[in-house]
Amino acid sequence: MFDSMKIERSLDKASFKALEPGLREGLLDLQSELIAQKRCTILILINGADGVGKGAILNQLYGWLDARKLATLTYEAPTDEERARPAIWKYWRDMPAHGDIGIILGSWYHTPLETHALGGPDGAELTQALDAINHFEAMLHAEGVLLLKLWLYLDPEDAKARLKALDEGPYDRPVVREWARISSKKIRRRLEASAAETFRQTSTGIAPWTVVPAADLHYCAIAVGNALMEVLMQATAVPPTECAVPAPASEPAHPSPIPAALPAVSILSTLDFSEKLDEASYRAQLDVEQQRITRLTNSRAFAKRGLVCAFEGSDAAGKSSTIMRLREALDPRHFRVHPISAPSDEERARPYLWRFWRRIPARGSTAVFDRSWYGRVLVERVEKLTPQEDWSRAYGEINDFERQLHEGGYVLAKFWLAISPDEQARRFAERERIAYKRFKLTPEDWRNREKWPLYEHAVTDMVDRTSTFYAPWTLVEAENKHFARVKVLRTIADRLEEALG
Known part of the structure; x- marks a missing residue:
């Protein structure tokens, strides 16, 4: 390959000065x-x-x-x-x-x-x-x-x-x-x-x-x-709308979508929203799972690993309160919660995964993402904030990202907290009524309810295309907050136990 490089090539100083x-x-x-x-x-x-x-x-x-x-x-x-x-x-x-x-x-x-x-x-x-x-x-x-x-x-x-x-x-x-x-x-x-x-x-x-x-x-x-x-x-x-010709997809082309004439299928329809825990069972089980997480994340084996948790879900599904119960089980010196919102100007000036890569913790620590890199294939897709060719290739890019974390020794736990439209409306009304909860509710939350079927379709695609053996999705029935919190913490403890041996 270097054969032609061995042919003598030179430029005298005068020629260099003329070209420079x-x-x-x-x-x-x-x-x-x-x-x-x-x-x-x-x-x-x-x-x-x-x-x-x-x-x-x-x-x-x-x-x-x-x-x-x-x-x-x-x-x-x-x-x-x-x-x-x-x-x-x-x-x-x-x-x-x-x-x-x-x-x-x-x-x-x-x-x-x-x-x-x-x-x-x-x-x-x-x-x-x-x-x-x-x-x-x-x-x-x-x-x-x-x-x-x-x-x-x-x-x-x-x-x-x-x-x-x-x-x-x-x-x-x-x-x-x-x-x-x-x-x-x-x-x-x-x-x-x-x-x-x-x-x-x-x-x-x-x-x-x-x-x-x-x-x-x-x-x-x-x-x-x-x-x-x-x-x-x-x-x-190049035109202002694109900086370069489209890159080849990170993964093979996705299967053709189901024809529109057929009824849409939602993976969330398989969930049983009647799952619940009474107060006594909740307290007992929560304590057990928190103790497991504390013990595992303070073990010598975890010092060579890391934990990355991604929380997604419907508005008012209970992400914040569930993260609070996880927080109680972790050493505050070795974990961070990252609330993710619309990208800043600094973040828009770089590849979209940049803002997540820079927040990856050192081994021996935990990062919890309240909303995550999946916004690319959820809100950016549904709200048409990103062209289809960009969010379509994001599935493969996300799989690459998560595989690199897995190969680097990180345990990944990804959760979609699901509630019914009726339960969401009830919780929205409660937020409007209770003063200290009112800050959580915005006009955007009410507007998003109109796009419920679009989000269900996006969630189904997301799970189908990014639930891998090294970073599986866990769908959480969150109609009952007690049940949801225990399921999330138990899943994290199980994932840690499996990884640490």
Whole structure:
């Protein structure tokens, strides 16, 4: 794959100086348009062996572009904060806003490449890791994050010689070193082979690799500038309604919907709303389940895990009061409740899962989401706040998100609290009557009752498409609050017990 890179290519200083002003002007003009439009983010992944000039290229980009809208994102050995969460979390945490450009050293390709080059995972495991990366990059693209994936190529032995010359130079110079473990000639060649296989599997139409010969840094810099120019043109030339061409779905196409002529089926119709607990039974069972949760979340085994709970349900179904009973069982130093409402401007300027990824707790802790990432396929779908192509692909993106949490050691518990329309009307009336409950009721709540069938349809699709073995949905009959609270807490305790052994 690198055969053509070995052909000598160079650019003398005079030619570089002749080309640079036009390139710089074009980059600045396009970057200004990117900033003004605020529709896209660009991430530049600078990869390559040590000694190829990654630091020089990064500095050159800072010399050409408006540095106020540039961010250097560097990742070395994981920090304690990063080790306590899934590996991809740090990239979500640092995601730049639309209109900005991020330059990444130590990208999500580093660990799979290094591990494979050192003789770690076999081909099947590398393929699995790269497949997850393809899904991640497809979602970023669909959410307006464009990638420029660079591999600066220099023959491994030439890169080693350049690195040695820098080390032995007359003065110290900062050198980007990312591959300390890639030391011997054999392993350097294996890294090259691992990179070639990675390009084959992850160079896609929406996120292709650009391999740039780096023997001559003048030539390399102009080539990188031209590649960035193309991405900037793509980012700024599209219609205002979409930042890029649609990305391929994260999962195979969903089954065709049932023809409209047939009666609609609601999964909530299978629930028995007569389920109830009397006061004495409720108190006794609640105490048992709270004690189980306390014991499990304070165990040594849980220190290496984490708990993420997502609560969805009809308005007035009792989510808040149920979360309060869960709160009583948890150490307040190690859990957070995140009430989720409409996204802020800061959140709208990034992929929609960003605001949830940044709230994922460290292992040994718990996060409770009062409303969650499922708003994408519920309220945003029903209220037509998001185009159908966006909420349709969200099922696969959510499954990817939850699988990454599961693989990172997290226990997921997802609940839909269901009540009947009549019970909801009764609870709304009670909220209007009782002063300290009145704040919970809005005109929007009454209006949403008119769309009850649409929400039932959306819930049915949601459960069908996102209830997995690692993150199953639990439908909760919440007509009786005592029964609902105990069922939720028992489910969480059972999930923890199963995961912790």
